[in-house]
Amino acid sequence: MNNHSSKAKASESVDAPGCDAHLVSLENVRQVQPELASVEKLQQMAEFFGTLADPSRLKLLSALAQQELCVCDLAAVAKMGESAVSHQLRVLRSQRLVKYRREGRKIYYSLADSHVMNLYAEVAAHLEEND
Amino acid sequence: MNNHSSKAKASESVDAPGCDAHLVSLENVRQVQPELASVEKLQQMAEFFGTLADPSRLKLLSALAQQELCVCDLAAVAKMGESAVSHQLRVLRSQRLVKYRREGRKIYYSLADSHVMNLYAEVAAHLEEND
DNA sequence: ATAACATCTGAATATACTTTCAGATGTTAT
């Protein structure tokens, strides 16, 4: 969803720039840094979350959580243009959040697996809990 | 995270525009539409997911999952500028994903609750499963 | 084959986001 290819010339090595790593920090850094998730994995997860980071796409998922629907029905339900729905379904497909089947000229979409709803529930819980 | 205030003049009512809702669809629409999550909730969830939709922020969370760290250590670990880290921590704070405590001039950040790691695990599972 | 329907695609525009830079605020030690 984004990249920005980490132009941060900030601290190329392990020692910090502004904060002149007074030994105290160096230890933490050396402990934590190697355990970090890989850049590829972080990128992949960010893209996945990015797919869920849009009200329109969440609305489509929320509709599909109830039943299988074709593109034009999704557009009607979500009050979106059909082209916009099509574009967004492609994004959801790219992250395997939805699957589809053709029936005549219509294409019916549905949720790909249960992970989606688990996530939905987990996040809902987090958001309820506070505020 | 985004908004775009739904300028879709697409279908203001229940009937679809291009797809001339041949009764077949109307039924689906009337069933599904009222069960959709509210605009506010969708917006709130989208913002939450948006907070996780960035490799840098995920990297910071990944570091904090291991241990409490101050801003300058986080910058060193994540190889980011300290200003960028500060900006991103504010975003994470706004979604209550991290908490912090002051100790002298340093401010130590840590994960706010366990929901974060549950999410992480759930998404990791989803991403492993395919491809 | 032709017309009508359903979905998809590419380009353009407007908006949102991340980072950097410069400087402000708050904290500790001398």
Place this chain on the structure above:
DNA sequence: ATAACATCTGAAAGTATATTCAGATGTTAT
């Protein structure tokens, strides 16, 4: 009080993203 450190903040620049519009592709019925 002053200097040095740690973090935060606002503005600017470059990049990414969502929607719309116009038209392309594929499907069904006549």
